[in-house]
Amino acid sequence: MTDIAQPDRCIVCTTCTVMCPVAKNCLDFLGPRMIGPAHQRFRLLGMGEDESLHYCSNCKNCDISCPCDVPVSTFIMRARAEASREKPPKFRDWILAHGELLACWLRFIPAVFKNFGMGFAPVRLLLHALGIARQAPLPAFAAQTFRRKFKSLSQPQNLPRQVVLFPGCFVDIYEPESGLDIVAVLNRAGYEAITPEGFVCCGLPLVANGFWQNARQNARRNLEELARWTDRGLPVLTACPSCALMFGKDYAEYFPDLLPRNLSPVLVDVCEFLTGCMERGELSAPDVAPGAATTGDDHILYHAPCHLRALGAGLPGLELLRLIPGLRAEYADSGCCGISGSYGFKKDKYAIGMRVGSALFSAMRQSDAKLCASECGTCRVQMRHGGGKQTLHPVSILRRWLDGK
Amino acid sequence: MRAFRVVVIGGGATGIGILRDLSMRGVTAVLLEQGGLAYGTSSRFHGLLHSGARYAVSDVEAARECIEENAVLRRIGRHCVEKSEGLFVLTAEDDEAYVRPWLEACAEAGITTEAVAPDEARRLEPALSPEIRQVFRVPDGGIDGFRLVWHNAMSARRHGGQVRTCHKVTGIESANGRVTAVEVCDTLKKETYRLACEYVVNAAGPWSGEIARMAGQTVDITPDRGTLLAFNHRFTSHIVNRLHESADGDIFVPHGSITILGTTSARAKNPADTTPAPEEVLRLLSLGEPLFPAVREYRILRAFAGNRPLYTPPDHDAGRSASRNFVIVDHEKDGLAGFVSIFGGKLTTYRLMAEKMTDLVCGRLGVATPCRTAEVPLAEQPSEEMLARAARRLPAHRTQLVAERLGDQFADIVGGLEKSGGSDLLCECELVTRAEVELAAGDEATHFLHDIRFRTRLGMGTCQGSYCSLRAMGALTEIGAPFAADAQAALRLFLQERWRGLRPVMWGAQVQEIELGRAIYGSTLNLNGGDDETD
Numbered sequence: 001m002t003d004i005a006q007p008d009r010c011i012v013c014t015t016c017t018v019m020c021p022v023a024k025n026c027l028d029f030l031g032p033r034m035i036g037p038a039h040q041r042f043r044l045l046g047m048g049e050d051e052s053l054h055y056c057s058n059c060k061n062c063d064i065s066c067p068c069d070v071p072v073s074t075f076i077m078r079a080r081a082e083a084s085r086e087k088p089p090k091f092r093d094w095i096l097a098h099g100e101l102l103a104c105w106l107r108f109i110p111a112v113f114k115n116f117g118m119g120f121a122p123v124r125l126l127l128h129a130l131g132i133a134r135q136a137p138l139p140a141f142a143a144q145t146f147r148r149k150f151k152s153l154s155q156p157q158n159l160p161r162q163v164v165l166f167p168g169c170f171v172d173i174y175e176p177e178s179g180l181d182i183v184a185v186l187n188r189a190g191y192e193a194i195t196p197e198g199f200v201c202c203g204l205p206l207v208a209n210g211f212w213q214n215a216r217q218n219a220r221r222n223l224e225e226l227a228r229w230t231d232r233g234l235p236v237l238t239a240c241p242s243c244a245l246m247f248g249k250d251y252a253e254y255f256p257d258l259l260p261r262n263l264s265p266v267l268v269d270v271c272e273f274l275t276g277c278m279e280r281g282e283l284s285a286p287d288v289a290p291g292a293a294t295t296g297d298d299h300i301l302y303h304a305p306c307h308l309r310a311l312g313a314g315l316p317g318l319e320l321l322r323l324i325p326g327l328r329a330e331y332a333d334s335g336c337c338g339i340s341g342s343y344g345f346k347k348d349k350y351a352i353g354m355r356v357g358s359a360l361f362s363a364m365r366q367s368d369a370k371l372c373a374s375e376c377g378t379c380r381v382q383m384r385h386g387g388g389k390q391t392l393h394p395v396s397i398l399r400r401w402l403d404g405k
Numbered sequence: 406m407r408a409f410r411v412v413v414i415g416g417g418a419t420g421i422g423i424l425r426d427l428s429m430r431g432v433t434a435v436l437l438e439q440g441g442l443a444y445g446t447s448s449r450f451h452g453l454l455h456s457g458a459r460y461a462v463s464d465v466e467a468a469r470e471c472i473e474e475n476a477v478l479r480r481i482g483r484h485c486v487e488k489s490e491g492l493f494v495l496t497a498e499d500d501e502a503y504v505r506p507w508l509e510a511c512a513e514a515g516i517t518t519e520a521v522a523p524d525e526a527r528r529l530e531p532a533l534s535p536e537i538r539q540v541f542r543v544p545d546g547g548i549d550g551f552r553l554v555w556h557n558a559m560s561a562r563r564h565g566g567q568v569r570t571c572h573k574v575t576g577i578e579s580a581n582g583r584v585t586a587v588e589v590c591d592t593l594k595k596e597t598y599r600l601a602c603e604y605v606v607n608a609a610g611p612w613s614g615e616i617a618r619m620a621g622q623t624v625d626i627t628p629d630r631g632t633l634l635a636f637n638h639r640f641t642s643h644i645v646n647r648l649h650e651s652a653d654g655d656i657f658v659p660h661g662s663i664t665i666l667g668t669t670s671a672r673a674k675n676p677a678d679t680t681p682a683p684e685e686v687l688r689l690l691s692l693g694e695p696l697f698p699a700v701r702e703y704r705i706l707r708a709f710a711g712n713r714p715l716y717t718p719p720d721h722d723a724g725r726s727a728s729r730n731f732v733i734v735d736h737e738k739d740g741l742a743g744f745v746s747i748f749g750g751k752l753t754t755y756r757l758m759a760e761k762m763t764d765l766v767c768g769r770l771g772v773a774t775p776c777r778t779a780e781v782p783l784a785e786q787p788s789e790e791m792l793a794r795a796a797r798r799l800p801a802h803r804t805q806l807v808a809e810r811l812g813d814q815f816a817d818i819v820g821g822l823e824k825s826g827g828s829d830l831l832c833e834c835e836l837v838t839r840a841e842v843e844l845a846a847g848d849e850a851t852h853f854l855h856d857i858r859f860r861t862r863l864g865m866g867t868c869q870g871s872y873c874s875l876r877a878m879g880a881l882t883e884i885g886a887p888f889a890a891d892a893q894a895a896l897r898l899f900l901q902e903r904w905r906g907l908r909p910v911m912w913g914a915q916v917q918e919i920e921l922g923r924a925i926y927g928s929t930l931n932l933n934g935g936d937d938e939t940d
Contacts, residue, residue, distance in 0.1 A: 008637050008704035011918045012834065012868040038833055038867070041662040044639040048802035068914065 084210030092131030168240030170377030422759030449711020491545025654692025707906030784812030834866020
């Protein structure tokens with residue numbers, strides 16, 4: 001880490017601290033301005049880190065709100081990486097950062113046992129002792145990963161076009177049905193989906209938990225794999241805004257030396273891609289009469305994940321939902337849900353996460369909508385947990401509509 | 406009835422060093438300063454603890470003094486000295502022929518030099534120009550002028566010395582060719598009184614000509630103005646000098662959280678002429694580019710200027726060619742016994758200057774106690790136990806910072822924190838706690854927010870006082886600090902001084918910062934006191 005970013009763009013307006021959901025809900029956190037650009041001046045002096053560094057959830061509302069384009073969260077994540085070199089992260093953080101590896105190790109244990117274990121009180125107590133909150137809504141393992149299901153999936157023959165799909169760990173391990181929904185809709189638009197084996201976890205959970213070098217290795221592999229597909233002119237789609245942010249923005253800020261000069265490492269948001277398909281006439285808007293969906297309701301409450309907003313490319317999931325005739329998609333506009341990947345699962349962060357999400361939860365409860373939507377997998381987990389309503393990926397809702405189920 | 410045998414005039418490093426030395430030798434002494442401690446030249450320099458390498462070729466004697474005093478200050482002033490090393494860099498624009506005589510002169514003066522491969526230098530300091538040709542390491546260091554003066558003052562007080570700030574000397578009385586008293590005005594109370602004494606030491610720096618005139622004497626000094634820039638962050642962790650004959654804009658000094666680039670040299674209109682101009686800033690930037698090509702991209706916090714009290718005998722020039730040596734004038738030869746002046750020199754040699762002056766005064770007063778200022782530390786190192794106690798009240802990384810700032814008052818602040826708290830930050834840019842501000846406010850030499858700034862660095866960071874000055878005024882009003890009685894006036898005075906250094910650098914991120922500050926005070930807080938929106 002020789003190219004330490006310099007803090008000169010910050011004008012100390014403290015907007016980031018005002019907009020930080022953690023600072024608002026945890027008085028012990030000094031806030032993004034202090035831990036980010038302000039402390040950067042002292043890092044260059046060799047001063048140690050503030051104890052409250054670990055409270056940052058890496059939700060990136062600081063980056064979103066900064067009027068001067070200061071890479072606030074990058075300062076903080078780099079600092080966490082440095083701090084982790086001196087004091088290795090807890091075993092708990094290792095577990096939460098390495099979901100992909102864990103799933104791989106546990107793959108021969110049938111999901112039913114895994115999930116029984118995860119829901120089994122003594123196991124939860126053990127995890128609690130390790131630092132994973134007993135009350136936290138840990139997602140259940142799927143019986144088969146998305147990648148395995150995809151292998152045995154037969155897509156329609158003679159589809160005229162191809163796209164690459166980067167499913168993201170959450171869809172792969174916990175929610176393969178969302179991935180299958182995406183493939184089905186892509187097929188319907190005339191695209192054959194390719195899910196390469198070469199992609200690995202984007203690395204965002206690794207960075208957030210202090211495993212910088214592991215994240216770097218993943219970035220290197222992913223960038224090589226990405227170049228292989230973009231060289232062939234194929235767009236690479238993802239259903240996860242955090243993966244898209246990691247590829248599209250964070251790689252350049254974290255590992256600038258890994259970026260090939262001509263490659264802009266963009267993952268295309270699947271909702272944005274499908275909106276394009278509709279506009280090009282590749283996918284016709286469903287003409288199913290309102291009320292025909294299984295949900296029995298035509299009202300959807302949509303939550304925009306923080307990392308989607310941090311990408312600064314609009315709200316394609318909401319736009320997609322609004323293209324569906326007869327569906328009323330309402331924007332919750334209630335800030336962060338509080339989960340921030342693995343943050344809200346942690347024993348010392350669970351309560352903070354729930355306070356952060358409380359505005360969204362009450363919006364969900366007050367809304368008439370029976371069904372909610374969000375692109376981010378862990379947002380959906382937290383919304384079901386805190387808001388008590390079924391929450392799906394926007395493309396899953398589109399598929400139901402298309403199928404007329 | 407004389408309360409003091411000696412009156413020292415001037416609250417800069419030299420004067421306060423003399424006060425400490427006199428007090429340690431048991432001579433009763435008082436220091437009079439028209440403004441506050443370190444208001445003048447001692448706070449208006451680059452913060453370089455010279456190794457002497459800069460003067461080796463032109464003045465080997467000055468260089469030798471520097472390297473000796475450099476070692477002394479590292480020993481006695483650990484709280485004030487930053488042990489960064491110095492690099493002398495031959496840039497593409499410098500003459501290679503200078504290197505050999507420079508190396509020989511350094512060796513003669515006793516300054517160790519060590520060649521560093523340019524690639525290695527660039528690894529140490531990645532921001533350095535790729536076109537550098539030769540690099541040498543020297544024992545330069547950083548020194549905090551504000552802190553040095555305050556720690557000297559605290560040490561002098563412990564030995565019985567007295568410091569009176571906001572005390573302007575208005576006359577020097579004599580009888581039968583001998584000084585008898587000083588007439589001084591307490592500018593806050595607006596009271597003038599006499600201080601009878603045996604000796605008067607004129608250590609008023611660029612003002613020493615005016616003091617001498619009050620005694621009917623003249624001294625050959627010219628205030629020589631040097632302008633400097635403070636940058637928002639450390640882009641170098643070494644002090645970086647150009648390897649050439651001393652010139653303008655050729656030293657970069659990392660200093661705490663900032664970097665300073667200096668200096669210029671031009672005759673000052675008067676001793677108080679310290680307002681920098683934008684042209685000087687632009688010139689310094691272009692002079693700094695051969696060392697750090699990206700220097701224009703770094704954000705400038707402010708520009709500031711100080712006046713060197715250069716010794717200029719009638720047949721000599723001022724400016725760069727003037728000697729950096731110090732001069733002691735005993736005015737007895739000109740018909741006034743008991744009046745001595747000291748000027749010239751550098752901050753690095755302040756202690757030696759004080760020793761020589763005190764030797765002279767003590768000799769005349771018949772005091773034979775030897776000087777001990779080179780052995781006795783300015784402040785004790787904090788004990789492990791005290792640091793551990795502080796770490797329970799302050800974030801761990803900040804205890805060392807606070808310990809170094811406060812010196813011997815560290816124990817007081819730890820006690821205060823344990824009793825009544827105050828670990829909340831008032832100045833977030835420079836990490837200054839409420840407890841530190843309150844402690845500094847209670848000092849008898851503190852009369853303005855500036856004095857607190859010098860002790861703590863309050864208001865010296867990125868926002869240049871926009872946030873902390875208001876918070877500090879709030880805290881000071883709560884504890885009833887006398888100078889906070891008219892909070893609005895105190896605040897305006899402080900901000901105006903901050904803005905004086907901001908005006909010459911109004912571009913880039915800094916102009917956004919200034920606009921934010923102006924909006925906060927001019928609009929939201931209506932500091933200028935408009936009655937309605939149309940005012």
